[in-house]
Amino acid sequence: MYGQAGRRQAKGVRLVRMSQYDRMGYGAGRGFGTGRGRQKKGAWFLAVFLGLLAAACVGTLVCLFYMDGQESITVVENEVFSYAGEPEAVPVPVEDIVLLEETEPYVPLVVIDPGHGGEDEGCSRGDVTEDAINLELARMLAAKLREMGVDVVLTREEETTGKSLEERVQTAEEYDADIYVSIHQNACEERENSTTGIETWYYGEESRRLARLVHMGTLEKTKARDREVRQSDELYVLRETSMPACLIETGFLSNRKEREALCDPAYREKLAAGIAWGIQYYLYPKTMYLTFDDGPSEETTGKILDILKERDIKATFFVVGENVRRYPDMARRIVEEGHTIGIHCNCHVYDEIYASVDSYLEDFQAAYDAVYETTGVEVKLFRFPGGSINAYNKEVCEDIIQEMTQRGYIYFDWNGSLEDAVKKSTPEKLLQNARESTLGRKKIVMLAHDIIPNTAQCLEALIDQFPEYQMEPLTPEVEPIQF
Numbered sequence: 001m002y003g004q005a006g007r008r009q010a011k012g013v014r015l016v017r018m019s020q021y022d023r024m025g026y027g028a029g030r031g032f033g034t035g036r037g038r039q040k041k042g043a044w045f046l047a048v049f050l051g052l053l054a055a056a057c058v059g060t061l062v063c064l065f066y067m068d069g070q071e072s073i074t075v076v077e078n079e080v081f082s083y084a085g086e087p088e089a090v091p092v093p094v095e096d097i098v099l100l101e102e103t104e105p106y107v108p109l110v111v112i113d114p115g116h117g118g119e120d121e122g123c124s125r126g127d128v129t130e131d132a133i134n135l136e137l138a139r140m141l142a143a144k145l146r147e148m149g150v151d152v153v154l155t156r157e158e159e160t161t162g163k164s165l166e167e168r169v170q171t172a173e174e175y176d177a178d179i180y181v182s183i184h185q186n187a188c189e190e191r192e193n194s195t196t197g198i199e200t201w202y203y204g205e206e207s208r209r210l211a212r213l214v215h216m217g218t219l220e221k222t223k224a225r226d227r228e229v230r231q232s233d234e235l236y237v238l239r240e241t242s243m244p245a246c247l248i249e250t251g252f253l254s255n256r257k258e259r260e261a262l263c264d265p266a267y268r269e270k271l272a273a274g275i276a277w278g279i280q281y282y283l284y285p286k287t288m289y290l291t292f293d294d295g296p297s298e299e300t301t302g303k304i305l306d307i308l309k310e311r312d313i314k315a316t317f318f319v320v321g322e323n324v325r326r327y328p329d330m331a332r333r334i335v336e337e338g339h340t341i342g343i344h345c346n347c348h349v350y351d352e353i354y355a356s357v358d359s360y361l362e363d364f365q366a367a368y369d370a371v372y373e374t375t376g377v378e379v380k381l382f383r384f385p386g387g388s389i390n391a392y393n394k395e396v397c398e399d400i401i402q403e404m405t406q407r408g409y410i411y412f413d414w415n416g417s418l419e420d421a422v423k424k425s426t427p428e429k430l431l432q433n434a435r436e437s438t439l440g441r442k443k444i445v446m447l448a449h450d451i452i453p454n455t456a457q458c459l460e461a462l463i464d465q466f467p468e469y470q471m472e473p474l475t476p477e478v479e480p481i482q483f
Contacts, residue, residue, distance in 0.1 A: 118162020123187035197225030218274035321346035321367030427458035
């Protein structure tokens with residue numbers, strides 16, 4: 001196996017001892033020099049020693065003459081000289097020791113479980129056995145993950161090795177793995193069958209994103225048939241592992257064409273690359289900030305909050321002051337459930353808001369007061385109606401930005417959009433708009449509106465569509481996207 005059991009407890013901080021002498025150029029690592037430099041210092045110390053010895057002799061005679069039995073000891077700065085002429089460093093006080101913290105980089109660990117093995121060969125057709133394909137695919141995947149800098153442990157290394165389900169789970173637990181991935185093949189009861197495709201299983205909300213990423217990666221690389229991501233509480237290795245886990249069935253051995261593909265190293269390479277892609281984005285996700293404008297609304301905002309709560313996702317709501325007064329309970333719920341609340345405007349009438357800098361500031365203050373009086377939040381983030389640059393604010397946008405920035409407020413535009421404010425759209429079209437507008441960027445501020453019923457209707461599919469993104473709320477510490 002790769003790595004050592006219990007190695008994850010060793011991660012953390014390495015302490016280095018360093019005294020004041022190290023910082024001044026003395027002590028560890030530098031000493032008193034070597035070679036020619038050390039000879040010069042030795043000669044200097046010898047001269048000083050002889051001079052001090054002569055002075056000490058004279059002083060001793062004087063003292064013996066005037067002071068019966070008194071001794072005189074001369075201490076020169078931090079060094080005491082012995083009769084051998086070698087300098088001896090004074091011990092460094094404990095309080096002078098400096099501890100330097102040096103954080104070691106965290107290395108994630110993935111346990112890969114090649115299903116079956118030993119006497120249990122799994123499904124088979126002729127001399128093609130599931131356990132052999134699982135192991136070859138696992139080895140390819142392990143190599144790719146190690147190239148990415150990820151630690152890997154296989155639950156079995158050889159075809160002859162048999163492991164119980166309990167032992168496989170125990171391996172993942174003993175290594176305190178970050179992820180558990182089990183690799184399997186499928187088969188129908190008939191010896192030959194037309195059924196093909198990849199399906200991926202998970203158990204529990206924590207594992208859903210991992211399963212979707214692994215599934216998405218393999219489909220993208222292989223173009224195989226999508227048999228969907230499914231949840232089950234009947235698969236022991238998924239139910240009993242404490243870390244995120246998934247089980248992928250990469251094909252059907254009962255289908256001749258797919259069986260031949262699974263025996264092809266080039267096709268297995270694609271499968272391994274797809275699984276590795278999914279694991280990479282699970283461990284190192286991109287970031288998406290879901291933002292909702294124009295609310296709150298009583299029905300749609302409530303549905304959106306229900307979905308976000310179920311998925312344990314935090315978002316950002318840029319609210320309209322008039323709607324906050326109309327639905328104060330919904331505004332309070334946004335805050336109570338941990339979402340970020342920001343200002344959009346008070347009345348959402350562009351001609352009035354952008355008539356002048358003063359009119360914008362007046363509208364903003366009215367919205368700010370509504371939020372503060374309703375929720376107690378002192379808002380720092382805001383979004384311009386129509387964005388920071390639009391057809392209505394060309395004459396005043398720069399002056400407004402300067403004034404708002406001076407007052408300590410931060411504005412956010414967006415670089416992804418559902419385009420859900422467009423009339424006569426559909427949930428499917430909103431999902432397409434969102435996917436096409438992201439362009440694979442590492443950081444997305446996604447624009448949506450929580451007064452549009454179709455937005456709530458497609459929100460779960462939207463979240464599932466972007467498993468490579470970690471959903472986070474905006475904060476003052478986030479570098480803003482601005483037009």
